[in-house]
Amino acid sequence: MKERRGSNNAKNSRETGRHSSGPRETVPVIMAREMVLFPHMVMPMDVPRGEVSELVEHVTSQDRMVVLVTPAPGGESGAFHPVGTLGLILRRVETQEGSVRILLQGVQRVQVLEILPPDPYPQAVVVRFQDEAPEAEIEIEALVKNVRAVFAQLLALSPQLPRDLGAMAANLEQPGMLADMIASHLEIAPERKQAILEAVQVKDRLRQILDTISHEVEVLELGDRIQSQVKGRMDKSQRDYYLREQIKAIRQELGETDDDRAFLTELGRKIEAKNLPAEALEEAKREHDRLKRMSPSSAEFMVAHTYVEWLLDLPWHESTEDNLDLATAQQILEEDHCGLEMVKKRILEFLAVRKLKGDQKGPILCFIGPPGTGKTSMGRSIARALGRHFYRFSLGGMRDEAEIRGHRRTYVGAMPGRIIQALKRVRSNNPVLMLDEIDKLGQDFRGDPSSALLEVLDPEQNDSFVDHYLNVKFDLSRVLFITTANQRDTIPAPLYDRMEVIELPGYTEEEKVAIAEAHLIPRQIRENGLTRETIRFQRRGIARMIANYTRESGLRNLERRIAAVCRQVAYEVAAGKSERVTVSPDNVVKYLGPPKIFPEAKQRTIVPGVATGLAWTPTGGEILFVEASQMPGHSKLLLTGKLGEVMRESAQTALSFLRSRTRKMHLEDEFFERHDLHIHVPAGAIPKDGPSAGLTILVALTSLLVGRPVRGDVAMTGEVTLRGMILPVGGIKEKVLAAKRAGIRNIILPKQNNYDLMLLSETIREGLEFHLVSRADQAIGMCLAEDKPAEAGRPPAKARIEF
Numbered sequence: 064m065k066e067r068r069g070s071n072n073a074k075n076s077r078e079t080g081r082h083s084s085g086p087r088e089t090v091p092v093i094m095a096r097e098m099v100l101f102p103h104m105v106m107p108m109d110v111p112r113g114e115v116s117e118l119v120e121h122v123t124s125q126d127r128m129v130v131l132v133t134p135a136p137g138g139e140s141g142a143f144h145p146v147g148t149l150g151l152i153l154r155r156v157e158t159q160e161g162s163v164r165i166l167l168q169g170v171q172r173v174q175v176l177e178i179l180p181p182d183p184y185p186q187a188v189v190v191r192f193q194d195e196a197p198e199a200e201i202e203i204e205a206l207v208k209n210v211r212a213v214f215a216q217l218l219a220l221s222p223q224l225p226r227d228l229g230a231m232a233a234n235l236e237q238p239g240m241l242a243d244m245i246a247s248h249l250e251i252a253p254e255r256k257q258a259i260l261e262a263v264q265v266k267d268r269l270r271q272i273l274d275t276i277s278h279e280v281e282v283l284e285l286g287d288r289i290q291s292q293v294k295g296r297m298d299k300s301q302r303d304y305y306l307r308e309q310i311k312a313i314r315q316e317l318g319e320t321d322d323d324r325a326f327l328t329e330l331g332r333k334i335e336a337k338n339l340p341a342e343a344l345e346e347a348k349r350e351h352d353r354l355k356r357m358s359p360s361s362a363e364f365m366v367a368h369t370y371v372e373w374l375l376d377l378p379w380h381e382s383t384e385d386n387l388d389l390a391t392a393q394q395i396l397e398e399d400h401c402g403l404e405m406v407k408k409r410i411l412e413f414l415a416v417r418k419l420k421g422d423q424k425g426p427i428l429c430f431i432g433p434p435g436t437g438k439t440s441m442g443r444s445i446a447r448a449l450g451r452h453f454y455r456f457s458l459g460g461m462r463d464e465a466e467i468r469g470h471r472r473t474y475v476g477a478m479p480g481r482i483i484q485a486l487k488r489v490r491s492n493n494p495v496l497m498l499d500e501i502d503k504l505g506q507d508f509r510g511d512p513s514s515a516l517l518e519v520l521d522p523e524q525n526d527s528f529v530d531h532y533l534n535v536k537f538d539l540s541r542v543l544f545i546t547t548a549n550q551r552d553t554i555p556a557p558l559y560d561r562m563e564v565i566e567l568p569g570y571t572e573e574e575k576v577a578i579a580e581a582h583l584i585p586r587q588i589r590e591n592g593l594t595r596e597t598i599r600f601q602r603r604g605i606a607r608m609i610a611n612y613t614r615e616s617g618l619r620n621l622e623r624r625i626a627a628v629c630r631q632v633a634y635e636v637a638a639g640k641s642e643r644v645t646v647s648p649d650n651v652v653k654y655l656g657p658p659k660i661f662p663e664a665k666q667r668t669i670v671p672g673v674a675t676g677l678a679w680t681p682t683g684g685e686i687l688f689v690e691a692s693q694m695p696g697h698s699k700l701l702l703t704g705k706l707g708e709v710m711r712e713s714a715q716t717a718l719s720f721l722r723s724r725t726r727k728m729h730l731e732d733e734f735f736e737r738h739d740l741h742i743h744v745p746a747g748a749i750p751k752d753g754p755s756a757g758l759t760i761l762v763a764l765t766s767l768l769v770g771r772p773v774r775g776d777v778a779m780t781g782e783v784t785l786r787g788m789i790l791p792v793g794g795i796k797e798k799v800l801a802a803k804r805a806g807i808r809n810i811i812l813p814k815q816n817n818y819d820l821m822l823l824s825e826t827i828r829e830g831l832e833f834h835l836v837s838r839a840d841q842a843i844g845m846c847l848a849e850d851k852p853a854e855a856g857r858p859p860a861k862a863r864i865e866f
């Protein structure tokens with residue numbers, strides 16, 4: 064201290080709040096920044112070599128008294144705290160490092176009035192505070208009690224405080240000394256200690272001590288809590304770490320790599336990223352967890368992984384945007400197909416409802432018709448018009464339920480069923496799904512696929528279709544299902560009930576020509592690298608191809624024939640043999656060889672005993688001939704041509720009816736007893752059945768027995784009763800088309816089929832004459848030629864037969 068700091072006096076007295084009494088003393092002073100000495104306490108202090116150590120040396124040789132004063136922080140240099148401690152140097156030791164260590168004992172609090180400049184070392188002018196006599200004051204007593212209790216807590220919490228301080232605190236009688244003792248042992252900031260030192264009044268000092276130690280206890284308790292939490296966390300993470308290390312070691316032992324784990328992490332990320340429905344998400348997570356515990360080289364791992372991949376690959380929420388523009392959709396449908404108005408209308412209606420109501424539910428349609436009538440290509444066109452994906456698979460011959468609904472995962476090589484596979488392929492949940500040949504579903508010990516299909520094709524329940532493999536619900540209600548079939552009879556009835564049936568019965572010759580011109584020919588020209596300049600099809604040429612080279616309701620064979628012609632023309636053009644070809648009725652033979660099909664009804668029916676019938680087959684209508692012949696014998700009826708039970712019975716019925724009319728046919732009484740009759744229906748290898756040939760058999764037999772041939776331009780269908788009534792039959796549209804194809808102009812139909820006739824379009828009916836009959840004799844009268852000469856050896860037949 065170079066200067067006197069007299070100005071401090073007044074201030075210092077005010078701050079202590081109490082005036083010191085007694086004489087002023089001048090005592091050597093040690094300014095100690097970090098240390099506070101309390102009365103009665105002993106404290107070691109290291110003194111560096113220099114001014115202070117000299118002071119110490121001097122004092123040690125005198126009365127050993129010094130005063131310890133703390134400089135005021137932040138104040139002007141030389142400022143000091145107003146209260147210091149008078150101390151006694153108990154011992155002075157020189158350490159090996161060359162500094163000096165002293166042991167100080169506090170004697171008394173002093174008020175520091177002034178610090179004198181060094182001479183040769185600094186001294187302070189001080190006045191001693193007299194310690195107040197302990198007052199038996201209740202407040203002090205309470206404070207002491209509290210201080211002792213809290214201090215005991217503090218001792219328990221802080222291990223670095225010597226244990227015996229507790230006993231000391233309990234035994235110290237003087238409250239002021241108790242406070243000083245505690246303050247000197249606390250590990251608190253020097254400013255805090257200084258503040259306690261300055262609390263000259265005992266009550267004040269005790270309060271400050273209580274505050275301080277309570278605060279310390281709180282801090283320590285909180286510290287403890289934090290530590291135990293941290294420790295808990297540490298413990299768990301250490302345990303986890305340890306376990307993980309173990310797993311790592313085991314995995315290494317099993318030959319698993321980091322790649323495997325990275326792969327699993329990636330899979331987990333994918334599961335989180337994909338917006339799976341809750342049920343699927345849960346299942347995926349469960350499998351993912353299981354995967355983590357499996358060896359990647361195990362078969363089980365592959366199975367579980369494949370399963371998760373399936374879940375991730377399915378279009379749970381992905382759908383294509385429907386093209387709701389009716390005009391565009393209509394244009395696309397028209398562009399792709401001629402006719403088929405019913406189908407087009409139904410699709411446009413669906414779109415309209417979809418547009419107005421926002422209904423997402425897809426209809427379930429069923430196209431029934433012979434092969435080649437455009438069922439499949441219409442399905443594609445519908446998908447194109449709606450802007451949806453298209454997928455098709457065949458149900459034909461499917462016997463196993465699992466093909467539709469998948470195998471349970473417990474099976475080796477289990478897979479989802481075809482429906483789910485299709486959805487994965489198209490990657491949208493609203494495709495057009497075409498299920499072909501629903502009329503050819505099988506059924507055996509592996510289960511019945513139709514029962515699984517029931518769920519798929521039921522609009523009421525297909526929003527929660529459960530595939531056995533996936534084992535979670537998938538919403539199929541937005542899929543537009545189209546099934547196809549050639550015949551309705553073999554479609555399982557419950558399935559048939561659930562679908563909206565649209566019939567595609569086949570085309571007339573005119574329609575075929577039109578479709579060929581608009582679609583088939585342009586497509587084949589394109590596909591064979593030709594142009595309209597190099598090949599031209601005359602309309603009559605096409606008609607010839609249809610009449611002589613195809614016998615079908617649809618267009619498959621016709622398209623094949625057109626393709627065959629185009630290929631050959633392509634060869635001619637490429638080989639430089641011709642530049643431009645016109646396909647006419649005359650040169651069709653050159654390309655397609657001799658005609659395969661003849662209008663045969665006329666030739667076949669030249670002789671008596673042959674009648675032209677109309678039959679329905681899954682591939683469309685057909686004409687068939689029933690041949691009858693007689694021979695001497697014993698009233699046997701021979702039936703050949705692979706006839707089924709019902710057809711055989713029809714023949715029996717017809718014969719019985721005729722026998723009851725023996726006289727009316729001008730036959731001798733014993734005729735049937737003396738003759739055998741044979742009925743044959745070509746082609747002999749194809750099985751035939753059904754009641755609708757009854758009328759044809761009856762007419763053929765009558766023609767034989769009366770010896771008059773059947774008119775070549777007449778074909779017929781109808782069931783005959785024992786009493787000669789004609790009952791209605793099915794498949795009228797197909798049969799009429801078949802008759803027309805075969806060049807027949809007159810068709811005999813049961814009267815009760817009148818309604819079916821009304822449904823036929825103008826183009827079909829054009830050029831045909833329909834004869835509706837309700838009794839057998841009407842039909843016979845109409846179709847037996849009147850003017851043919853009788854067979855040799857027979858009595859001339861009467862011009863008119865009346866039953």
Ligand code: ADP
Binds near residue numbers: 400434441583
């Ligand atoms: P299906 O599935 O009924 O057996 P497809 O769809 O395979 O019949 O049709 C056979 C061929 O005939 C296809 O090339 C198809 O484009 C064509 N076709 C059938 N009907 C029509 C039609 N109304 N308009 C245009 N092409 C048609």
